[in-house]
Amino acid sequence: MALFTPAVIEVTHENAVVEAGLRRILGAWPEFEVRGAKGASGFTAPTGDPDVIVLDHASGIQWAKNLQRHPRTSIMVVSMTGQETDVRSALAAGVRGYVLIDCSADDIVNAARALAAGRRHLCTAATLLMADSLAQPTLTMRESEVLALVFRGNNNKEVARALDISVGTVKSHVRGLLMKLGARCRTEALWIASQRGLIARPMDAVADLSAMSRQSSSDGSSAALRVTATRPRTLPTLGALQVSAAWGLRRAG
Incomplete structure:
Protein backbone atom coordinates (compact mmCIF):
# COMPACT_ATOMS: atom_id res chain seq x y z
CA MET A 1 0.00 0.00 0.00
CA ALA A 2 1.34 3.42 -0.99
CA LEU A 3 2.21 5.75 1.84
CA PHE A 4 0.39 9.09 1.94
CA THR A 5 2.47 12.11 2.91
CA PRO A 6 0.39 15.19 3.78
CA ALA A 7 1.48 18.65 2.69
CA VAL A 8 2.94 20.63 5.58
CA ILE A 9 1.22 23.99 6.05
CA GLU A 10 2.21 26.55 8.65
CA VAL A 11 -0.48 29.07 9.59
CA THR A 12 0.12 32.42 11.30
CA HIS A 13 -2.15 35.43 10.92
CA GLU A 14 -2.27 38.85 12.57
CA ASN A 15 -5.94 38.25 13.43
CA ALA A 16 -6.33 35.47 16.01
CA VAL A 17 -9.91 34.69 14.99
CA VAL A 18 -8.94 34.37 11.34
CA GLU A 19 -5.97 32.20 12.28
CA ALA A 20 -8.17 29.87 14.30
CA GLY A 21 -10.59 29.63 11.38
CA LEU A 22 -7.80 28.85 8.93
CA ARG A 23 -6.43 26.12 11.18
CA ARG A 24 -9.86 24.52 11.52
CA ILE A 25 -10.63 24.66 7.79
CA LEU A 26 -7.28 23.28 6.65
CA GLY A 27 -6.91 20.87 9.56
CA ALA A 28 -10.15 19.12 8.59
CA TRP A 29 -8.41 17.70 5.51
CA PRO A 30 -6.08 14.70 5.94
CA GLU A 31 -4.01 15.87 2.96
CA PHE A 32 -2.71 18.76 5.11
CA GLU A 33 -0.53 18.72 8.21
CA VAL A 34 -1.24 22.09 9.82
CA ARG A 35 1.45 23.57 12.05
CA GLY A 36 1.95 26.85 13.85
CA ALA A 37 4.90 29.18 13.51
CA LYS A 38 4.13 32.03 15.86
CA GLY A 39 6.83 33.58 18.00
CA ALA A 40 6.66 36.40 20.53
CA SER A 41 6.24 39.00 17.76
CA GLY A 42 4.29 37.00 15.20
CA PHE A 43 5.76 34.86 12.46
CA THR A 44 9.48 34.36 13.00
CA ALA A 45 10.71 31.65 10.63
CA PRO A 46 9.44 28.46 9.04
CA THR A 47 10.03 25.30 11.04
CA GLY A 48 11.83 22.88 8.75
CA ASP A 49 10.83 23.18 5.12
CA PRO A 50 7.01 23.53 4.91
CA ASP A 51 5.19 23.28 1.62
CA VAL A 52 3.01 26.33 2.28
CA ILE A 53 3.08 29.20 4.77
CA VAL A 54 -0.24 31.02 5.28
CA LEU A 55 0.17 34.62 6.46
CA ASP A 56 -1.54 38.00 6.54
CA HIS A 57 -0.77 40.54 3.81
CA ALA A 58 2.12 42.44 5.42
CA SER A 59 3.86 39.34 6.78
CA GLY A 60 3.32 37.49 3.51
CA ILE A 61 5.11 40.16 1.49
CA GLN A 62 7.94 40.35 4.03
CA TRP A 63 8.57 36.62 4.05
CA ALA A 64 8.10 36.09 0.33
CA LYS A 65 11.17 38.28 -0.12
CA ASN A 66 13.18 36.29 2.43
CA LEU A 67 12.59 32.68 1.53
CA GLN A 68 15.66 32.05 -0.64
CA ARG A 69 16.71 29.35 1.83
CA HIS A 70 13.33 27.65 1.42
CA PRO A 71 12.82 27.37 -2.36
CA ARG A 72 10.17 24.65 -1.95
CA THR A 73 7.98 26.82 0.25
CA SER A 74 5.12 28.85 -1.21
CA ILE A 75 3.56 31.87 0.49
CA MET A 76 -0.21 32.16 0.67
CA VAL A 77 -1.75 35.44 1.82
CA VAL A 78 -5.17 35.65 3.44
CA SER A 79 -5.88 39.37 3.26
CA MET A 80 -8.23 41.53 5.31
CA THR A 81 -8.49 44.04 2.46
CA GLY A 82 -9.21 43.77 -1.23
CA GLN A 83 -7.50 46.30 -3.47
CA GLU A 84 -5.80 45.71 -6.76
CA THR A 85 -2.56 47.32 -5.59
CA ASP A 86 -2.44 44.93 -2.62
CA VAL A 87 -2.71 41.93 -4.93
CA ARG A 88 -0.15 43.31 -7.39
CA SER A 89 2.38 44.14 -4.66
CA ALA A 90 2.04 40.68 -3.16
CA LEU A 91 2.53 38.91 -6.49
CA ALA A 92 5.49 41.14 -7.32
CA ALA A 93 7.09 40.20 -3.98
CA GLY A 94 6.82 36.50 -4.75
CA VAL A 95 3.55 35.53 -3.06
CA ARG A 96 2.07 32.59 -4.97
CA GLY A 97 -1.41 32.49 -3.46
CA TYR A 98 -3.79 35.33 -2.57
CA VAL A 99 -7.17 34.89 -0.90
CA LEU A 100 -9.50 37.54 0.50
CA ILE A 101 -11.01 37.17 3.95
CA ASP A 102 -14.60 36.94 2.70
CA CYS A 103 -13.97 33.96 0.45
CA SER A 104 -15.43 30.51 1.04
CA ALA A 105 -13.82 27.65 2.93
CA ASP A 106 -13.47 25.84 -0.41
CA ASP A 107 -11.38 28.73 -1.74
CA ILE A 108 -9.00 28.38 1.22
CA VAL A 109 -8.63 24.65 0.66
CA ASN A 110 -8.22 24.98 -3.11
CA ALA A 111 -5.57 27.66 -2.68
CA ALA A 112 -3.57 25.56 -0.19
CA ARG A 113 -3.91 22.51 -2.44
CA ALA A 114 -2.69 24.41 -5.51
CA LEU A 115 0.31 25.92 -3.73
CA ALA A 116 1.29 22.61 -2.19
CA ALA A 117 1.36 21.20 -5.74
CA GLY A 118 3.62 24.03 -6.91
CA ARG A 119 0.95 26.08 -8.68
CA ARG A 120 -0.30 29.63 -8.17
CA HIS A 121 -3.79 30.49 -6.96
CA LEU A 122 -5.88 33.65 -6.75
CA CYS A 123 -9.36 33.52 -5.29
CA THR A 124 -12.19 34.65 -7.56
CA ALA A 125 -12.41 38.13 -5.99
CA ALA A 126 -8.66 38.73 -6.34
CA THR A 127 -8.75 37.51 -9.94
CA LEU A 128 -11.55 39.96 -10.74
CA LEU A 129 -9.58 42.78 -9.13
CA MET A 130 -6.63 42.03 -11.37
CA ALA A 131 -8.85 41.70 -14.45
CA ASP A 132 -10.54 45.02 -13.70
CA SER A 133 -7.20 46.77 -13.26
CA LEU A 134 -6.01 45.50 -16.65
CA ALA A 135 -9.18 46.84 -18.28
CA GLN A 136 -8.83 50.30 -16.73
CA PRO A 137 -6.73 53.12 -18.19
CA THR A 138 -3.46 53.62 -16.35
CA LEU A 139 -2.42 57.00 -14.99
CA THR A 140 0.66 58.74 -16.28
CA ARG A 231 -16.07 58.33 4.65
CA PRO A 232 -15.99 55.00 6.54
CA ARG A 233 -14.08 52.16 5.04
CA THR A 234 -16.17 49.10 4.28
CA LEU A 235 -14.94 46.14 6.28
CA PRO A 236 -15.17 42.71 4.70
CA THR A 237 -17.19 40.01 6.37
CA LEU A 238 -15.47 36.94 7.76
CA GLY A 239 -17.82 34.53 6.00
CA ALA A 240 -16.91 30.91 6.51
CA LEU A 241 -13.83 31.83 8.53
CA GLN A 242 -15.88 33.64 11.14
CA VAL A 243 -18.07 30.64 11.89
CA SER A 244 -15.20 28.16 11.86
CA ALA A 245 -12.92 30.35 13.97
CA ALA A 246 -15.57 31.03 16.58
CA TRP A 247 -16.35 27.33 16.82
CA GLY A 248 -12.67 26.46 17.13
CA LEU A 249 -11.99 29.06 19.82
CA ARG A 250 -14.93 27.86 21.88
CA ARG A 251 -13.59 24.33 21.75
CA ALA A 252 -10.11 25.53 22.70
CA GLY A 253 -11.55 27.34 25.69
Missing part, protein backbone atom coordinates in the same frame (compact mmCIF):
# COMPACT_ATOMS: atom_id res chain seq x y z
CA MET A 141 3.37 59.68 -13.80
CA ARG A 142 2.31 63.34 -13.95
CA GLU A 143 -1.34 62.46 -13.41
CA SER A 144 -0.34 60.40 -10.38
CA GLU A 145 1.62 63.36 -9.00
CA VAL A 146 -1.36 65.68 -9.50
CA LEU A 147 -3.69 63.15 -7.87
CA ALA A 148 -1.42 62.84 -4.82
CA LEU A 149 -1.23 66.61 -4.38
CA VAL A 150 -5.00 67.05 -4.75
CA PHE A 151 -5.50 64.31 -2.19
CA ARG A 152 -3.33 66.29 0.25
CA GLY A 153 -5.69 69.27 -0.13
CA ASN A 154 -3.76 71.40 -2.61
CA ASN A 155 -5.73 73.63 -4.97
CA ASN A 156 -4.82 74.12 -8.62
CA LYS A 157 -2.39 76.97 -7.94
CA GLU A 158 -0.60 75.03 -5.22
CA VAL A 159 -0.34 71.95 -7.44
CA ALA A 160 1.05 74.08 -10.27
CA ARG A 161 3.62 75.65 -7.96
CA ALA A 162 4.67 72.29 -6.53
CA LEU A 163 5.16 70.72 -9.96
CA ASP A 164 6.44 73.88 -11.66
CA ILE A 165 3.74 73.78 -14.33
CA SER A 166 0.94 76.18 -15.32
CA VAL A 167 -2.52 76.22 -13.75
CA GLY A 168 -3.95 75.43 -17.17
CA THR A 169 -1.81 72.30 -17.36
CA VAL A 170 -3.02 71.24 -13.91
CA LYS A 171 -6.64 71.66 -15.01
CA SER A 172 -5.90 69.57 -18.09
CA HIS A 173 -4.43 66.80 -15.93
CA VAL A 174 -7.44 66.93 -13.59
CA ARG A 175 -9.79 66.55 -16.55
CA GLY A 176 -7.75 63.57 -17.69
CA LEU A 177 -7.96 62.05 -14.22
CA LEU A 178 -11.73 62.43 -14.09
CA MET A 179 -12.09 60.77 -17.48
CA LYS A 180 -9.77 57.85 -16.71
CA LEU A 181 -11.32 57.21 -13.31
CA GLY A 182 -14.86 57.58 -14.62
CA ALA A 183 -15.60 60.29 -12.06
CA ARG A 184 -17.86 63.32 -12.33
CA CYS A 185 -16.04 65.49 -9.79
CA ARG A 186 -12.94 65.58 -7.62
CA THR A 187 -14.76 64.10 -4.66
CA GLU A 188 -15.72 61.03 -6.63
CA ALA A 189 -12.30 60.83 -8.28
CA LEU A 190 -10.55 60.77 -4.91
CA TRP A 191 -12.87 58.10 -3.58
CA ILE A 192 -12.44 55.88 -6.66
CA ALA A 193 -8.67 56.34 -6.52
CA SER A 194 -8.60 55.35 -2.85
CA GLN A 195 -10.69 52.25 -3.55
CA ARG A 196 -8.32 51.23 -6.33
CA GLY A 197 -5.35 51.80 -4.03
CA LEU A 198 -3.95 54.63 -6.16
CA ILE A 199 -3.77 56.83 -3.07
CA ALA A 200 -3.91 56.18 0.68
CA ARG A 201 -7.01 54.37 1.84
CA PRO A 202 -9.75 56.52 3.42
CA MET A 203 -9.12 55.33 6.97
CA ASP A 204 -5.41 56.01 6.60
CA ALA A 205 -6.23 59.62 5.83
CA VAL A 206 -8.29 60.27 8.96
CA ALA A 207 -5.19 60.90 11.08
CA ASP A 208 -4.26 63.78 8.79
CA LEU A 209 -7.75 65.27 8.70
CA SER A 210 -7.10 68.08 11.19
CA ALA A 211 -4.11 69.30 9.19
CA MET A 212 -5.99 69.01 5.91
CA SER A 213 -9.01 70.91 7.19
CA ARG A 214 -6.85 73.99 7.78
CA GLN A 215 -6.16 74.22 4.09
CA SER A 216 -8.57 76.08 1.84
CA SER A 217 -9.20 75.66 -1.85
CA SER A 218 -10.88 78.08 -4.21
CA ASP A 219 -11.87 75.20 -6.52
CA GLY A 220 -13.36 72.98 -3.81
CA SER A 221 -10.63 70.33 -3.70
CA SER A 222 -10.22 70.61 0.08
CA ALA A 223 -13.92 70.11 0.67
CA ALA A 224 -13.83 67.10 -1.59
CA LEU A 225 -10.89 65.74 0.36
CA ARG A 226 -12.60 66.16 3.70
CA VAL A 227 -15.58 64.17 2.45
CA THR A 228 -13.31 61.44 1.14
CA ALA A 229 -11.16 61.24 4.27
CA THR A 230 -14.09 60.87 6.63
Whole structure:
Protein backbone atom coordinates (compact mmCIF):
# COMPACT_ATOMS: atom_id res chain seq x y z
CA MET A 1 0.00 0.00 0.00
CA ALA A 2 1.34 3.42 -0.99
CA LEU A 3 2.21 5.75 1.84
CA PHE A 4 0.39 9.09 1.94
CA THR A 5 2.47 12.11 2.91
CA PRO A 6 0.39 15.19 3.78
CA ALA A 7 1.48 18.65 2.69
CA VAL A 8 2.94 20.63 5.58
CA ILE A 9 1.22 23.99 6.05
CA GLU A 10 2.21 26.55 8.65
CA VAL A 11 -0.48 29.07 9.59
CA THR A 12 0.12 32.42 11.30
CA HIS A 13 -2.15 35.43 10.92
CA GLU A 14 -2.27 38.85 12.57
CA ASN A 15 -5.94 38.25 13.43
CA ALA A 16 -6.33 35.47 16.01
CA VAL A 17 -9.91 34.69 14.99
CA VAL A 18 -8.94 34.37 11.34
CA GLU A 19 -5.97 32.20 12.28
CA ALA A 20 -8.17 29.87 14.30
CA GLY A 21 -10.59 29.63 11.38
CA LEU A 22 -7.80 28.85 8.93
CA ARG A 23 -6.43 26.12 11.18
CA ARG A 24 -9.86 24.52 11.52
CA ILE A 25 -10.63 24.66 7.79
CA LEU A 26 -7.28 23.28 6.65
CA GLY A 27 -6.91 20.87 9.56
CA ALA A 28 -10.15 19.12 8.59
CA TRP A 29 -8.41 17.70 5.51
CA PRO A 30 -6.08 14.70 5.94
CA GLU A 31 -4.01 15.87 2.96
CA PHE A 32 -2.71 18.76 5.11
CA GLU A 33 -0.53 18.72 8.21
CA VAL A 34 -1.24 22.09 9.82
CA ARG A 35 1.45 23.57 12.05
CA GLY A 36 1.95 26.85 13.85
CA ALA A 37 4.90 29.18 13.51
CA LYS A 38 4.13 32.03 15.86
CA GLY A 39 6.83 33.58 18.00
CA ALA A 40 6.66 36.40 20.53
CA SER A 41 6.24 39.00 17.76
CA GLY A 42 4.29 37.00 15.20
CA PHE A 43 5.76 34.86 12.46
CA THR A 44 9.48 34.36 13.00
CA ALA A 45 10.71 31.65 10.63
CA PRO A 46 9.44 28.46 9.04
CA THR A 47 10.03 25.30 11.04
CA GLY A 48 11.83 22.88 8.75
CA ASP A 49 10.83 23.18 5.12
CA PRO A 50 7.01 23.53 4.91
CA ASP A 51 5.19 23.28 1.62
CA VAL A 52 3.01 26.33 2.28
CA ILE A 53 3.08 29.20 4.77
CA VAL A 54 -0.24 31.02 5.28
CA LEU A 55 0.17 34.62 6.46
CA ASP A 56 -1.54 38.00 6.54
CA HIS A 57 -0.77 40.54 3.81
CA ALA A 58 2.12 42.44 5.42
CA SER A 59 3.86 39.34 6.78
CA GLY A 60 3.32 37.49 3.51
CA ILE A 61 5.11 40.16 1.49
CA GLN A 62 7.94 40.35 4.03
CA TRP A 63 8.57 36.62 4.05
CA ALA A 64 8.10 36.09 0.33
CA LYS A 65 11.17 38.28 -0.12
CA ASN A 66 13.18 36.29 2.43
CA LEU A 67 12.59 32.68 1.53
CA GLN A 68 15.66 32.05 -0.64
CA ARG A 69 16.71 29.35 1.83
CA HIS A 70 13.33 27.65 1.42
CA PRO A 71 12.82 27.37 -2.36
CA ARG A 72 10.17 24.65 -1.95
CA THR A 73 7.98 26.82 0.25
CA SER A 74 5.12 28.85 -1.21
CA ILE A 75 3.56 31.87 0.49
CA MET A 76 -0.21 32.16 0.67
CA VAL A 77 -1.75 35.44 1.82
CA VAL A 78 -5.17 35.65 3.44
CA SER A 79 -5.88 39.37 3.26
CA MET A 80 -8.23 41.53 5.31
CA THR A 81 -8.49 44.04 2.46
CA GLY A 82 -9.21 43.77 -1.23
CA GLN A 83 -7.50 46.30 -3.47
CA GLU A 84 -5.80 45.71 -6.76
CA THR A 85 -2.56 47.32 -5.59
CA ASP A 86 -2.44 44.93 -2.62
CA VAL A 87 -2.71 41.93 -4.93
CA ARG A 88 -0.15 43.31 -7.39
CA SER A 89 2.38 44.14 -4.66
CA ALA A 90 2.04 40.68 -3.16
CA LEU A 91 2.53 38.91 -6.49
CA ALA A 92 5.49 41.14 -7.32
CA ALA A 93 7.09 40.20 -3.98
CA GLY A 94 6.82 36.50 -4.75
CA VAL A 95 3.55 35.53 -3.06
CA ARG A 96 2.07 32.59 -4.97
CA GLY A 97 -1.41 32.49 -3.46
CA TYR A 98 -3.79 35.33 -2.57
CA VAL A 99 -7.17 34.89 -0.90
CA LEU A 100 -9.50 37.54 0.50
CA ILE A 101 -11.01 37.17 3.95
CA ASP A 102 -14.60 36.94 2.70
CA CYS A 103 -13.97 33.96 0.45
CA SER A 104 -15.43 30.51 1.04
CA ALA A 105 -13.82 27.65 2.93
CA ASP A 106 -13.47 25.84 -0.41
CA ASP A 107 -11.38 28.73 -1.74
CA ILE A 108 -9.00 28.38 1.22
CA VAL A 109 -8.63 24.65 0.66
CA ASN A 110 -8.22 24.98 -3.11
CA ALA A 111 -5.57 27.66 -2.68
CA ALA A 112 -3.57 25.56 -0.19
CA ARG A 113 -3.91 22.51 -2.44
CA ALA A 114 -2.69 24.41 -5.51
CA LEU A 115 0.31 25.92 -3.73
CA ALA A 116 1.29 22.61 -2.19
CA ALA A 117 1.36 21.20 -5.74
CA GLY A 118 3.62 24.03 -6.91
CA ARG A 119 0.95 26.08 -8.68
CA ARG A 120 -0.30 29.63 -8.17
CA HIS A 121 -3.79 30.49 -6.96
CA LEU A 122 -5.88 33.65 -6.75
CA CYS A 123 -9.36 33.52 -5.29
CA THR A 124 -12.19 34.65 -7.56
CA ALA A 125 -12.41 38.13 -5.99
CA ALA A 126 -8.66 38.73 -6.34
CA THR A 127 -8.75 37.51 -9.94
CA LEU A 128 -11.55 39.96 -10.74
CA LEU A 129 -9.58 42.78 -9.13
CA MET A 130 -6.63 42.03 -11.37
CA ALA A 131 -8.85 41.70 -14.45
CA ASP A 132 -10.54 45.02 -13.70
CA SER A 133 -7.20 46.77 -13.26
CA LEU A 134 -6.01 45.50 -16.65
CA ALA A 135 -9.18 46.84 -18.28
CA GLN A 136 -8.83 50.30 -16.73
CA PRO A 137 -6.73 53.12 -18.19
CA THR A 138 -3.46 53.62 -16.35
CA LEU A 139 -2.42 57.00 -14.99
CA THR A 140 0.66 58.74 -16.28
CA MET A 141 3.37 59.68 -13.80
CA ARG A 142 2.31 63.34 -13.95
CA GLU A 143 -1.34 62.46 -13.41
CA SER A 144 -0.34 60.40 -10.38
CA GLU A 145 1.62 63.36 -9.00
CA VAL A 146 -1.36 65.68 -9.50
CA LEU A 147 -3.69 63.15 -7.87
CA ALA A 148 -1.42 62.84 -4.82
CA LEU A 149 -1.23 66.61 -4.38
CA VAL A 150 -5.00 67.05 -4.75
CA PHE A 151 -5.50 64.31 -2.19
CA ARG A 152 -3.33 66.29 0.25
CA GLY A 153 -5.69 69.27 -0.13
CA ASN A 154 -3.76 71.40 -2.61
CA ASN A 155 -5.73 73.63 -4.97
CA ASN A 156 -4.82 74.12 -8.62
CA LYS A 157 -2.39 76.97 -7.94
CA GLU A 158 -0.60 75.03 -5.22
CA VAL A 159 -0.34 71.95 -7.44
CA ALA A 160 1.05 74.08 -10.27
CA ARG A 161 3.62 75.65 -7.96
CA ALA A 162 4.67 72.29 -6.53
CA LEU A 163 5.16 70.72 -9.96
CA ASP A 164 6.44 73.88 -11.66
CA ILE A 165 3.74 73.78 -14.33
CA SER A 166 0.94 76.18 -15.32
CA VAL A 167 -2.52 76.22 -13.75
CA GLY A 168 -3.95 75.43 -17.17
CA THR A 169 -1.81 72.30 -17.36
CA VAL A 170 -3.02 71.24 -13.91
CA LYS A 171 -6.64 71.66 -15.01
CA SER A 172 -5.90 69.57 -18.09
CA HIS A 173 -4.43 66.80 -15.93
CA VAL A 174 -7.44 66.93 -13.59
CA ARG A 175 -9.79 66.55 -16.55
CA GLY A 176 -7.75 63.57 -17.69
CA LEU A 177 -7.96 62.05 -14.22
CA LEU A 178 -11.73 62.43 -14.09
CA MET A 179 -12.09 60.77 -17.48
CA LYS A 180 -9.77 57.85 -16.71
CA LEU A 181 -11.32 57.21 -13.31
CA GLY A 182 -14.86 57.58 -14.62
CA ALA A 183 -15.60 60.29 -12.06
CA ARG A 184 -17.86 63.32 -12.33
CA CYS A 185 -16.04 65.49 -9.79
CA ARG A 186 -12.94 65.58 -7.62
CA THR A 187 -14.76 64.10 -4.66
CA GLU A 188 -15.72 61.03 -6.63
CA ALA A 189 -12.30 60.83 -8.28
CA LEU A 190 -10.55 60.77 -4.91
CA TRP A 191 -12.87 58.10 -3.58
CA ILE A 192 -12.44 55.88 -6.66
CA ALA A 193 -8.67 56.34 -6.52
CA SER A 194 -8.60 55.35 -2.85
CA GLN A 195 -10.69 52.25 -3.55
CA ARG A 196 -8.32 51.23 -6.33
CA GLY A 197 -5.35 51.80 -4.03
CA LEU A 198 -3.95 54.63 -6.16
CA ILE A 199 -3.77 56.83 -3.07
CA ALA A 200 -3.91 56.18 0.68
CA ARG A 201 -7.01 54.37 1.84
CA PRO A 202 -9.75 56.52 3.42
CA MET A 203 -9.12 55.33 6.97
CA ASP A 204 -5.41 56.01 6.60
CA ALA A 205 -6.23 59.62 5.83
CA VAL A 206 -8.29 60.27 8.96
CA ALA A 207 -5.19 60.90 11.08
CA ASP A 208 -4.26 63.78 8.79
CA LEU A 209 -7.75 65.27 8.70
CA SER A 210 -7.10 68.08 11.19
CA ALA A 211 -4.11 69.30 9.19
CA MET A 212 -5.99 69.01 5.91
CA SER A 213 -9.01 70.91 7.19
CA ARG A 214 -6.85 73.99 7.78
CA GLN A 215 -6.16 74.22 4.09
CA SER A 216 -8.57 76.08 1.84
CA SER A 217 -9.20 75.66 -1.85
CA SER A 218 -10.88 78.08 -4.21
CA ASP A 219 -11.87 75.20 -6.52
CA GLY A 220 -13.36 72.98 -3.81
CA SER A 221 -10.63 70.33 -3.70
CA SER A 222 -10.22 70.61 0.08
CA ALA A 223 -13.92 70.11 0.67
CA ALA A 224 -13.83 67.10 -1.59
CA LEU A 225 -10.89 65.74 0.36
CA ARG A 226 -12.60 66.16 3.70
CA VAL A 227 -15.58 64.17 2.45
CA THR A 228 -13.31 61.44 1.14
CA ALA A 229 -11.16 61.24 4.27
CA THR A 230 -14.09 60.87 6.63
CA ARG A 231 -16.07 58.33 4.65
CA PRO A 232 -15.99 55.00 6.54
CA ARG A 233 -14.08 52.16 5.04
CA THR A 234 -16.17 49.10 4.28
CA LEU A 235 -14.94 46.14 6.28
CA PRO A 236 -15.17 42.71 4.70
CA THR A 237 -17.19 40.01 6.37
CA LEU A 238 -15.47 36.94 7.76
CA GLY A 239 -17.82 34.53 6.00
CA ALA A 240 -16.91 30.91 6.51
CA LEU A 241 -13.83 31.83 8.53
CA GLN A 242 -15.88 33.64 11.14
CA VAL A 243 -18.07 30.64 11.89
CA SER A 244 -15.20 28.16 11.86
CA ALA A 245 -12.92 30.35 13.97
CA ALA A 246 -15.57 31.03 16.58
CA TRP A 247 -16.35 27.33 16.82
CA GLY A 248 -12.67 26.46 17.13
CA LEU A 249 -11.99 29.06 19.82
CA ARG A 250 -14.93 27.86 21.88
CA ARG A 251 -13.59 24.33 21.75
CA ALA A 252 -10.11 25.53 22.70
CA GLY A 253 -11.55 27.34 25.69
